[in-house]
Amino acid sequence: MRQILFAAGIALAVSILLTPVLIKAFSRQGFGQEIRVEGPASHQSKRGTPTMGGVAILAGLWAGYWGSHLIGIGYNADGPSASGLLVLGLTTALGGVGFLDDFIKIRKQRNLGLNKTAKLVGQLIAAVAFGILALQFRGANDLTPGSEHLSYVRDIATVTMGSVVFVAFCYLLVSAWSNAVNLTDGLDGLAAGSMSLVLGAYVIITFWQYRNACETSPGKGCYDVRDPLDLALICAAGAGACIGFLWWNAAPAKIFMGDTGSLALGGMLAGLSITTRTELLMVVIGALFVAEAASVVIQVAVFRSSRRRVFRMAPFHHHFELAGWAETTVIIRFWLLAAIASAIGLALFYSEYLAAIGG
Numbered sequence: 373m374r375q376i377l378f379a380a381g382i383a384l385a386v387s388i389l390l391t392p393v394l395i396k397a398f399s400r401q402g403f404g405q406e407i408r409v410e411g412p413a414s415h416q417s418k419r420g421t422p423t424m425g426g427v428a429i430l431a432g433l434w435a436g437y438w439g440s441h442l443i444g445i446g447y448n449a450d451g452p453s454a455s456g457l458l459v460l461g462l463t464t465a466l467g468g469v470g471f472l473d474d475f476i477k478i479r480k481q482r483n484l485g486l487n488k489t490a491k492l493v494g495q496l497i498a499a500v501a502f503g504i505l506a507l508q509f510r511g512a513n514d515l516t517p518g519s520e521h522l523s524y525v526r527d528i529a530t531v532t533m534g535s536v537v538f539v540a541f542c543y544l545l546v547s548a549w550s551n552a553v554n555l556t557d558g559l560d561g562l563a564a565g566s567m568s569l570v571l572g573a574y575v576i577i578t579f580w581q582y583r584n585a586c587e588t589s590p591g592k593g594c595y596d597v598r599d600p601l602d603l604a605l606i607c608a609a610g611a612g613a614c615i616g617f618l619w620w621n622a623a624p625a626k627i628f629m630g631d632t633g634s635l636a637l638g639g640m641l642a643g644l645s646i647t648t649r650t651e652l653l654m655v656v657i658g659a660l661f662v663a664e665a666a667s668v669v670i671q672v673a674v675f676r677s678s679r680r681r682v683f684r685m686a687p688f689h690h691h692f693e694l695a696g697w698a699e700t701t702v703i704i705r706f707w708l709l710a711a712i713a714s715a716i717g718l719a720l721f722y723s724e725y726l727a728a729i730g731g
Contacts (some may be wrong), residue, residue: 375440375449376575379605380612383436387616391428395620395627398422402478421625424474426633429564429613430467433460436609453599454509455517459606459643462502466550467636469494474630495547498639503542506646507535512587515598518542523649525724526595545645549658550638552665555687557634560623562689562703564614566660566710567637571611573657573714574644577721578604581648584725593728597649610640623700650721657717660710664688 399422437460441452472494473486486494506518520538521527533541557563581600584593597603617633620626629637641661645654655662667688674682683691692702 373579374447375444375601376579376604376608378443379436379440380575380608381436382439383432383609383612384616385432386435387428387432387613388619389616390431391425391617391620391627394425394428395422398424398627421628423478423628423630424471424632425617425621425627426467426470426474426629426631426636429610429617429629429633430464430636432613432616433463433606433609436612437605440605440609450601453602454505454511455597455599455647456602456606458502458505458517459603459640459647462498462546462643463610463636463640465498465501466495466546466639467632469498470554470631470633470635473635474632492547495550495635496543499543499546499642500539502546502643502646503539506542507538509598511598513596515587515596517598517647519646519649522651524652525721526649542642542646545642545651546639548665549642549645549654549661550635552658552661553638553641554631554634555668556661556664556689557629558687559689559693559699559703559706560625561618561621562706563634563637564618564621564629565703565707568611568614568618569707569710569714570641570658570661571607571614573718574607574648575604575611576718577650578607578648580721580725592730593725595649598647600648603644603647606640607644610637623703653717653721656720657714659713659716660706663709667691 437452437456441449444450469486469491473491476486503518507516507520510516518538519527520533520535521529522531522533522541553563553567556566578597578600581595581597582604583589584595585600586594586596614637617629621629638661641654641658645651664687667683668686671681671683671686674680684694685691689702689706693699
């Protein structure tokens, strides 16, 4: 438990202290955000706000994870694990793709960075590497970080994918979650605050899996997850880094996370869902991100088929802005939705445990 607190605290401190440094540095370099012309008129005043703040989130994540392990040496805590390093690597790789996207936008002073093909290729390479490696590194009880079974709260034994399909499934998840968080990152603090809530829920889930791991506590309801405690450190560090960044990103934002942050955080959600065996549960806990992505899919599908729009603008947080809601009202209410989704997900997680032990 101490390591989890250290991970969150270190990540929070690094993120909250590094972000204002980045604001000054990026402002001097002219690394300002370009704003969609067709977006809400109130957003045009945000043009030129420093972006690529996801660098601070990634720095906090790395510092929190490795710092907690360095401190853990003092009381003989376990070192870094395959699962933790894989999720950290996937997060960083997606952050690199996002960084290139942001950098191109800034240099060419437009709201379009990498083209769709280049971005998809970057996501593909990261996802395939993660998927292949997730089936390696067998540990105790012959467990690997990933599983070829589809999972809800634990593996569904009747649904087996095979290694090739599993790698393809990893790409689907990485692409879906990274794009979903990217689409949500359209209002000041919306993505960072929502991610803090989702990752906070996963701190509880991974710690519970650690306390009830089949390796150390075999019995009814135990969890076959390779490195739950190390994954808890990743979640805690990610949540701490998001909260530290949110201090500067809250409305009116002094910096945006950009694709550097949103793609990285989406990749983290995909990696966590696979390594914790909660791929379907993540859809519930991350329901806000799912809804944001779904609103875009619905808008495009309906418009192409009927030339009509379901929403005034997609993603649908802009729909409420155009309906007259203040930006801060939309943000706070969406945070509440993210909190409700996280609470429902935790309730489902615990109810499954009670059912498994016959409670």
